[in-house]
Amino acid sequence: MASAVTESPETDNFALYPELKHLLRALQMCQGFGLYFTRCNAVSLRNELVATLKATLNKPIIELALNPENDIFIDAQMTELLANASDDAVVFIYDLEKLFYLKDRHVIQELNWRRGFYGRSNHPIVFWLPEFVLTEIVNEAPDFADWRSGLYEFNLSQSERLDLMISTWQSVNENFVEQLSLSEKQRWIVNIQNLLAELADQESSKVKDGLLDRLGQLYDSLGDYDQALSCYQQALQISQDIGDRLGEGTTLNNLALIAHAKGDYDSALHYLTQTLEIDRELGNKKDGCATFNNISLIHSAKGDYDTALQYLTQAMQISQDIGDKRGEGATLNNISQIYQAKGDFGTALQYLKQSLKICKDNGNKAGVSATLNNISQIYQAIGDYDIALQYLKQTLQITQDIGDKRGEGKTLNNISQIHQAKGDYGTALKYLMKALKIMQDIGDKPGECTTLFNIGYIHYQHNDLHQAQSIWLKSYHIAKQIGLAQGLQNLDKLAKNLGGEGLAYWEALSSSSSKA
């Protein structure tokens, strides 16, 4: 073909996105106020479309990118921008989705009750929105949405959508999964499954590998270990097929975490040994440090504290050599756990204070929160409940600030334990119920199992054995269903204390209550 290469991409957008010319025409015609929505899921696409409109619309465009730091009403920000604008200016509003998750600010409802202010602006206003915010607006701000003159949909191609999704995932921080609600996790799961289905007949690739790993992480966070395992095993196969050693290492590490949760320590160690080999082969010291830490956790779970400490010492050495502050903080925390388990609270506290300093100096909020929590556990162990409570309140604040829902649930659970130790069962129960709600909201099965266990205990202490048993049974069912080793161990011990024969006690109770 002898066609010339086009230099100007703008001219093509009208052909690629047929709705664009209609939007252009509408904005050209509109005098005074008019409300417009565009559905555009990708910032890159939006930038391109806006550039085309800027080049072709014969009216000035005033742009307002919303920012969560700014808590002034959107319409007020707009009015300020329009103060010196010409009468025919058009307003483009971006990034409403960034305000969507703000606590204490009902951005969508705000649109509805402040819509009069938009109406009086006397300018056409275009909201550039992703699909989920648009759906939210038509349902939650119906009177505002009903003023719209038009809604224009701009769709990305499949490959662009794939890129977008991957870049979104990569742009979020490592605690991302911890910040999602159950419904958000489910939405991610569906999205990823859809993408995987679209890629089904394509060859193994790094993209597929990455998607499977992420899917596994989501399932893991929901306590759905079997699904997570299946994802990781597929991912492992792919990374081996394409010779992606780094990916293989990540997946093996994830597999080990699942095996750990299920109490299958031998498999966990087996996976971690392989991970370690890969770390060495790639000279990847940072991951090596994390792997040593994970290995130590398994030995510690098995009660072999000396071996655990040996690994932690090696991890410590590496993180200091390479200046990995995050790794150093985590390692100090893990060392403290060994001393705590051995009953040496003073040494444990020293390590925790070092860790706290490092995490604070490096702005590692998740690390600070984990460390404060561990410090509180020491004070609880030595019976200084008020100080323990102070530390936990700080932890709670941080988990809420960074949106770490799993951590928040765990902290509420720990707070309840202090109140329980002080004999204030009412307050303890209140915190446990809050924790339970969060864990159920995010689908954190292991957390739910522990919390139910504790709630049962409160009832037991209230001499309500019947109620306690029925709640413990729920806890047992979860532990059994997901194969949660720690939970099963606790229940085993409890049954023995109650005079039963370990887990068989719960089985018997379960079958008698289902018959009743």
Add this chain to the structure above:
Amino acid sequence: MTYPVDNLDDAYNACHPDKPLEVGDPRYLDLKNVRNKKSVSTLAQRIVRTSKTDDFCKQLVTGHTGCGKSTELKRLQKQLEDDSYFVIYLDVESSLDLGHITYQDVLLNIAQGAVEALAEAKVNLDSALLDDLQLLLAEKIVSREYVKETKTSASANAEAGIDIPLIAKLLTKITGEIRSGSSHREQIREKIKNVQQEFIAKLNDLLLAARLKLQQQGHADLVVIVDGLEKIKESATYNDLFIEHAEQLNEINCHILYTIPIALASTANLGDFFANDIFFVPMVKYQTNKGKQYLTDLVNKRIQVAKLFADAALLDRLIAMSGGSIRDLFRLIRSASETDDGDRIQEADIQRAISNLVKDYDRLVKEDDVALLKEIAKDQRVIKDKDKHYERLLSLRLVNEYENGRHWADLHPALRKIDWLQAKLTDG
């Protein structure tokens, strides 16, 4: 602009989905013949008749969003003013927080609106009456300091010419706090509740005095229109207002009209407190020839259809897709005018406008709605369900109510074009 307009650019701006018409706008068309003979004249007549007696006429008005209710109420105001009534028009939406509104807020807003409107019209009320209300506010609702503060800041901002009494400024300030959701809000409401009877009595004294004064000045009577309450979304909120506190709303001593959410009108029995039938502004029966003709005329008042549509039959298709909702009809015309094909609306533009509207409605329908929609599609009747599901369908216009002798309901025609939904509706 001279209507009907003859080019697409003007046509676009002649059709607004977002603005009611002001009185005297040449685009207005009386739709009473396709609304079961109902027009604002009925409302005005009730008021005129009642004002010959000692009674006060208390009325409730409702209708679908975008059916032309505000346009009609503005006409009512004009008609009454032409008959020498003094009308106070309150747009609650701009003065209160509809998300969290209570009867105390409405009472305050009526007091505030009345005092302000009377002052602006230079109807000077007996100062003892105003002082009385002010004293009640100072002693039992806010505080003396609060009143003093208002006074200081008011005199600092005093504008020459208009003499707004302190009580008006005070009421405006309190209403403002209620609207903005200040921490003070709950406190104020609680205190009004404690002195509710006294507050209403004082307000009534004031309204009665105003009425006498107005009549001396040649006005027939005083009428208050409280518009905007129909936009309350939460059923808990509007039930609390119109069912739990109907008595308080009904105790106002003047002719008064409240708008109410359509969902409330269809499910609750409000007859105990409000003697008149709820005045329902139905959707235009777009299904009948007469309805179609009126909607065509409505459009013809604004734009030259013959010139701007490639074929006049194309407009019929938009009308058929409007469900009788004026707002949807204008939105469809706006969409269709965004043609890239020159100066006339073509077949392809109609298709695009309709397909966009269908997509919009598709966003609103949920899986849970299907069973009820199926029932409505089958029987075309108004359903009173206890879990408020029908209310949702009505307030989102997924279902529209019509009236000819009896009330009946049908799905918005756009719903019939949603493939997945249609499959479920016809299934089984």
